[in-house]
Amino acid sequence: MDEILLTIDGKEVAANEGMTILEAAQKIGIYIPTLCHHELLEPYGACRLCMVEIENRGRIQYVASCLYPVENNLVVRTRSEKVDKIRKMILELLLAHAPDSRDLKELAEEYGADRNRFDREASFCVHCGLCVRYCAEVKQKFAVGFVDRGTRREISFVPKIAAEECWKCKECFPLCPTEALQAAYVYVQDITAKSPFKLVL
Amino acid sequence: MDNATIDQIIDKHHGEASSLIQILLEIQGQNHWLPKEALERISERLEVPFTRIQHIATFYKAFSLVPKGRHEVHICMGTACHVRGAQRVLETVEDLTGIKPGETDLDLKYSLEIVNCLGCCALGPVMEIDGTVHGNMTPATTRDALKKYE
Numbered sequence: 001m002d003e004i005l006l007t008i009d010g011k012e013v014a015a016n017e018g019m020t021i022l023e024a025a026q027k028i029g030i031y032i033p034t035l036c037h038h039e040l041l042e043p044y045g046a047c048r049l050c051m052v053e054i055e056n057r058g059r060i061q062y063v064a065s066c067l068y069p070v071e072n073n074l075v076v077r078t079r080s081e082k083v084d085k086i087r088k089m090i091l092e093l094l095l096a097h098a099p100d101s102r103d104l105k106e107l108a109e110e111y112g113a114d115r116n117r118f119d120r121e122a123s124f125c126v127h128c129g130l131c132v133r134y135c136a137e138v139k140q141k142f143a144v145g146f147v148d149r150g151t152r153r154e155i156s157f158v159p160k161i162a163a164e165e166c167w168k169c170k171e172c173f174p175l176c177p178t179e180a181l182q183a184a185y186v187y188v189q190d191i192t193a194k195s196p197f198k199l200v201l
Numbered sequence: 202m203d204n205a206t207i208d209q210i211i212d213k214h215h216g217e218a219s220s221l222i223q224i225l226l227e228i229q230g231q232n233h234w235l236p237k238e239a240l241e242r243i244s245e246r247l248e249v250p251f252t253r254i255q256h257i258a259t260f261y262k263a264f265s266l267v268p269k270g271r272h273e274v275h276i277c278m279g280t281a282c283h284v285r286g287a288q289r290v291l292e293t294v295e296d297l298t299g300i301k302p303g304e305t306d307l308d309l310k311y312s313l314e315i316v317n318c319l320g321c322c323a324l325g326p327v328m329e330i331d332g333t334v335h336g337n338m339t340p341a342t343t344r345d346a347l348k349k350y351e
């Protein structure tokens with residue numbers, strides 16, 4: 001496989017073709033914040049927190065590092081004034097939906113994001129898709145999915161599958177950066193009260 | 202809608218997962234809505250996860266997961282129709298049917314929906330019933346037009 005040479009935060013990195021910038025950075029121990037990324041899952045590019053600045057033949061661009069493939073001679077900056085500003089804004093928008101998320105609050109501190117900047121619209125789910133994709137790609141159970149679109153999009157368990165599968169798995173719970181998943185699950189558990197998992201939780 | 206009819210529609214599309222939306226559209230067209238049982242049957246036959254079908258069926262406005270009336274009334278509330286009195290047309294329909302936009306009456310006779318442009322502004326205010334365009338509506342002609350549908 002061809003080696004690709006690029007620079008991340010001033011350090012030379014040799015990466016393989018097809019790797020993403022995020023993977024190349026992780027290889028040499030450079031941290032880029034992510035929310036919707038998970039090693040076991042296909043890149044998704046939903047949260048945009050992993051945004052980095054890249055310079056290619058003098059052109060500066062801002063790209064999602066979890067999706068962007070490495071290129072020869074690419075110069076990547078994982079922090080810059082503008083990158084920080086973008087991440088701060090994204091965090092403030094996400095916090096309007098999930099004001100008490102631990103992950104988000106930690107990142108907010110780092111980037112000086114104000115969780116009260118935007119009016120609260122607490123839907124709790126930030127549509128990272130981790131639960132949906134984990135259930136589909138890793139467990140292949142398809143117990144939870146998205147419904148509707150735009151501002152009304154939300155996750156929804158299929159009660160029938162959930163009653164059979166979820167109580168013994170729940171592997172998606174710790175993945176959720178907010179508590180939306182648990183809330184939705186408890187709700188489904190309630191409406192399928194006959195199912196055995198009343199006792200389990 | 203029974204399983205045989207659903208199977209027939211699925212067979213017509215050779216049970217291919219790539220025809221999912223076509224199949225959903227056809228069931229929606231014949232049945233006016235997509236019952237859960239139908240979606241489950243499609244999921245089974247096409248081997249497409251139910252969550253995926255649910256996502257698609259809730260994504261497009263063309264699909265309905267609740268029963269719709271036999272006649273679908275669309276009233277245009279676009280700018281041109283609005284200034285020409287669409288509001289009065291809407292109020293007339295609401296009065297006669299007893300339903301608001303997005304609703305269906307108990308006899309499953311009408312479903313009412315407002316839309317933003319039907320593409321024939323010169324005819325405004327426009328009302329569309331089951332795909333037939335009625336133009337230059339007044340409260341009186343609206344009443345007459347609605348009466349023709351059983």
Ligand code: SF4
Pocket residue numbers: 124125126127128129130131132155175176177178180181
């Ligand atoms: S419920 Fe949690 S894990 Fe699932 S999409 Fe929403 S935020 Fe992500």
Ligand code: FES
Pocket residue numbers: 033034035036037044045046047048049050051064065066067
């Ligand atoms: S981690 Fe890259 S977009 Fe979410």
